[in-house]
Amino acid sequence: MAAPLPRPPVALSIAGSDPSGGAGVQADLKTFSALGAYGTCVITALTAQSTRGVTHVHEVPVDVVRAQVETLVADVRIDVVKVGMLASAALVETVDALLASGPLAATPVVLDPVMVSTSGSRLLSPDAVDAVRALLPRADVITPNVPEAGVLLDEPPAESAAELPEQAAALRALGARRVLLKGGHLDGTESVDVWHDERGTSELRGPRIATTATHGTGCTLSSAVAALRPRHDDWLPAVREARGWLTEALRHGESLDVGSGAGPVHHFHEQPRWRT
């Protein structure tokens, strides 16, 4: 008889649905699977969306989100949580309470404070920003992009990578324990992200891939960090590995040829090239 396989980490995505499969819980589940985690998900909002953009958002009632989480965690031991689109202040507050009590209170959390899609549609109500600020201390890591960092800090968005370290430190001062401030929206031959934790700041540089397939990069990166965290003894090595894997996913996105707009990145299963 074959030897039993080792138990994979069990990851939970609490996020919105993207029917085109490039972002949201669909991207998170593919990423978990590609990186060796068992994926579970709780859906906060249904979007009508393609690679061309978002045409509709339907928020799931808060008691249904609460029931999804409570039913799941009463049965399944979750090793790591990724939180994505939360749509409204009521959903942000509901998820905050769910992360504060019960088995999830002791579970590592990666929070991607999703606000606007790559195609420019609002995925978070403007009146929910204060609730998201209040949620920041609940996360072990937050992963804002440049526009999201600007909104959270109530400052203009950074215009160059040189401004990222100060903004990352300011986000930590707002209560986030660790910050991965993503510089994908900036220009330059490299894509520069900044990591900030209690030990200080690190610049994480990678090649900027010339591609139209950027739909879901933020969702994919945050779920990759969550999937890989249980395989490392600290956050930064998991972040570095996740970025390396995402670079390959971006490099091969166009070969998927999905949709006519900003296509999805390639959520690889096949090969471990990013490790070399």
Ligand SMILES: Nc1ncnc2c1ncn2[C@@H]1O[C@H](COP(=O)(O)OP(=O)(O)O)[C@@H](O)[C@H]1O
């Ligand atoms: N064209 C690109 N080439 C390489 N890395 C990229 C590119 N675009 C984004 N990234 C990386 O993808 C991740 C997501 O970044 P970003 O696009 O800023 O977030 P979001 O999808 O939330 O807007 C970051 O690690 C960023 O450096």
Ligand SMILES: Cc1ncc(COP(=O)(O)O)c(N)n1
């Ligand atoms: C349901 C859902 N959640 C998040 C995003 C953000 O996607 P991106 O990573 O491209 O900014 C999205 N487009 N749809």
